[in-house]
Amino acid sequence: MLELSILGFLHEEPLHGYELKARIQGLSGHIRPVSDGALYPAITRLVRAGLVEQRTEPGSGAAPRRVLSLTEAGREDLRTRLRHPKDIEISDGQRFFTVLAFLRHLPDRAEQAAVLRRRQDFLDTPASFFYRDGEPVRAEEAPDPFRQGMLRIARATDAEERKWLTETIGSLED
Numbered sequence: 364m365l366e367l368s369i370l371g372f373l374h375e376e377p378l379h380g381y382e383l384k385a386r387i388q389g390l391s392g393h394i395r396p397v398s399d400g401a402l403y404p405a406i407t408r409l410v411r412a413g414l415v416e417q418r419t420e421p422g423s424g425a426a427p428r429r430v431l432s433l434t435e436a437g438r439e440d441l442r443t444r445l446r447h448p449k450d451i452e453i454s455d456g457q458r459f460f461t462v463l464a465f466l467r468h469l470p471d472r473a474e475q476a477a478v479l480r481r482r483q484d485f486l487d488t489p490a491s492f493f494y495r496d497g498e499p500v501r502a503e504e505a506p507d508p509f510r511q512g513m514l515r516i517a518r519a520t521d522a523e524e525r526k527w528l529t530e531t532i533g534s535l536e537d
Contacts, residue, residue: 367465368390370414371441372387413436415437417430417431445462453481453485472535473535501514
C-alpha cells in the first residue's frame with residue numbers, strides 16, 4: 364500500500380520526500396504510521412524499477428532537496444495496480460480506502476466500477492468479528508456491551524458503504 368500511495372500522490376504532482384510522507388501520513392498514518400525506514404527504501408525500489416524519477420533542486424534552507432516525479436511507466440504501473448487490486452486490498456477497509464484515494468486516476472469508468480463491484484461482492488459475504496458454531500454473531504447476540512458496540516458500529520458503517528457503492532457504481536455505469 365505504501366508503493367500505491369507513493370505512485371498515487373506523485374501522479375498528482377512532483378513532491379519531495381517530506382511532502383510525500385506528510386500526504387501519506389494524512390491518508391493512513393493514524394492507523395499505520397509511515398517511518399523513514401519504510402518510505403525511503405520504497406522510493407528507492409520505485410526509482411530502480413523506472414517508475415519514479417528523482418532530481419535535485421535547491422532547498423528553502425541550505426540543503427538541496429530531492430524532488431520525486433512519476434515516469435510514464437509509473438503512471439501505467441499505478442493504473443495496473445488500480446485495475447487489479449489484490450484481494451486483501453478489497454477486503455481490508457484501510458487498504459481499500461487507499462485504493463479509493465487514487466481510483467480516479469484510472470480513466471475508464473467501467474474499470475472503476477469493476478473495482479467497486481469487487482468490494483460490494485466482498486461486503487455481500489456474511490461476516491462478523493465473532494462466530495458461534497460457525498455462524499456470525501449479530502450485535503443483539505453479543506455477550507457484552509463492548510462487543511455489541513463493535514458490531515453495531517460495523518453494521519452502520521457497512522450499511523452506509525453499501526449505499527455509497529450502489530450509488531457510485533450506478534453513476535459510473537450511466
